[in-house]
Amino acid sequence: MALRNAWMPVVRRFAAGIDIGQQEIRLVVLSQRGGSGSPVRLEFIAVEPLFAGALAGAEIVNRAAVGTALRALFAQLPRDLSTHLFRCAMAMPASATMTTSVPMANLAASHRSFVGDHALAALEPAVMAEAERVAGIERHALAVDWFIDDSPQRSGCVTIAATTRTHLEARMECAAAAGITLTAIDGEPHAALRAMRHVASFELDESDAYVAIWVGDEGVHGWRVDDESIVAEMRYPAPEHADLVEALRDLAGEGVRCAVLSGQVALLQGVGFTAADLGDVLGCMVLPFECVPPGDDTLPLRDDLLHEPAFAVAFGLALRGLME
Structure with missing residues (x-):
């Protein structure tokens, strides 16, 4: 065999x-x-x-x-x-997707004794009801995805993502x-974060703390990753942050080794920021996302796209x- x-x-x-x-x-x-x-x-x-x-x-x-x-x-x-x-x-x-995390006990305390597929089936109605409540849209008009989160930040929670069927x-x-x-x-x-974590796996040690920053049409999303786990995240603009500097400093916490930057970086200029400013605020080097693998510049593809965050x-x- x-x-x-x-x-x-x-x-x-x-x-x-x-x-x-x-x-x-x-x-x-x-x-x-x-x-x-x-x-x-x-x-x-x-x-x-x-x-x-x-x-x-x-x-x-x-x-x-x-x-x-x-x-x-x-x-x-x-x-x-x-x-x-x-x-x-x-x-x-991002603006078309509603994401929330709810303690599993809050959704269906009576079903905590179930395991495996039985637990998932028992939670489904409660998850749909929560998605309907948060989105403010009837459940038949929603497309919902969810999972039981085992990350350190949301251990014991159910993470729900929903968008309109339209x-x-x-x-x-x-x-x-x-x-x-x-x-x-x-x-x-989430797709951008997956890509940045992939790049970080080549550039940084597993134990290195770093932040991943993605700039989109609707704002800036950031995550702090420590020991391969997401321990904090932020979004700007948001009511809890007076400006982008405050949001970034809260995200970095006690300090990080590196920042991985992706997305439409030029949009940062709209709030008077550059990639260099990010490094100054975070107190670390900034690594722009690139599709080209580290050390491989010989791919027969458009060079400008390979290095486009x-x-x-x-x-x-x-x-x-x-x-x-």
């Missing part, structure tokens, strides 16, 4: 991440050979301009234009790559019009496809 397994071919899996922005759509394709411990390889990266006015905030108002741009984007794939089967994930803007169906319809089947929809901030969301979406 061992000999036969040794001769079995190892399958390389492929995954694509699609990030629809206000002015362009970004695509990243990754692959991984065999199990989750194998290195992740960047296969393709591209961008396609989007017709002005196709989006109004989180809402897709011109689905035909988005579908056309998606077709043009995937038409750029090399022939040898386009023959593979991809798991495709698309981003959902937002979800619009993205699925645009993808279908371009001949793309979506396997997942993920929030922009705005591709963090698409990269993180593709990573999710490889993990599932």
Whole structure:
């Protein structure tokens, strides 16, 4: 049996991440050979301009234009790559997603004795009711995802993410019009965080504390990671922070080794900030997110895109496809 397994071919899996922005759509394709411990390889990266006015905030108002741009984007794939089967994930803007964490005991104290699938089934009605309450939308109009959180920050809590079915169906319809089947929809901030943690795993030691900063159309999201666990997070603008400096200092706490910066970094200028200012406030070096693997500058792909921090969301979406 061992000999036969040794001769079995190892399958390389492929995954694509699609990030629809206000002015362009970004695509990243990754692959991984065999199990989750194998290195992740960047296969393709591209961008396609989007017709002005196709989006109004989180809402897709011109689905035909988005579908056309998606077709043009995937038409750029090399022939040898386009023959593979991809798991495709698309981003959902932060403003279109409601996320909350609730102590499990508050949701269904009477079901705490259940374990496994029975516990999940018992919690489902309470989770849907909580999503309906927080979103202020009837549950039949919501698309809800949730999980029991085991992170140090939210141990014993249930994390719930919800969006309107209208937002979800619009993205699925645009993808279908371009001949793309979506396997997942993920929030922009969480996808960017996944990408930044991937980069940090190469650049930093496991025990190093660092912050991950993502700049989006609707604001700045930040997380402090210590010993590979998220121990704090922030969003700006927010009522609890007078300005971005205060938000960043609260996030950094007693100090961090490094900051990983991604997203539309140029938007920081709107609040009088630069990447250098971030380093001064946090008291550490700032590492811009790049899709190119450390020490590998020989990929036959567009160099300007490889070093563009705005591709963090698409990269993180593709990573999710490889993990599932």
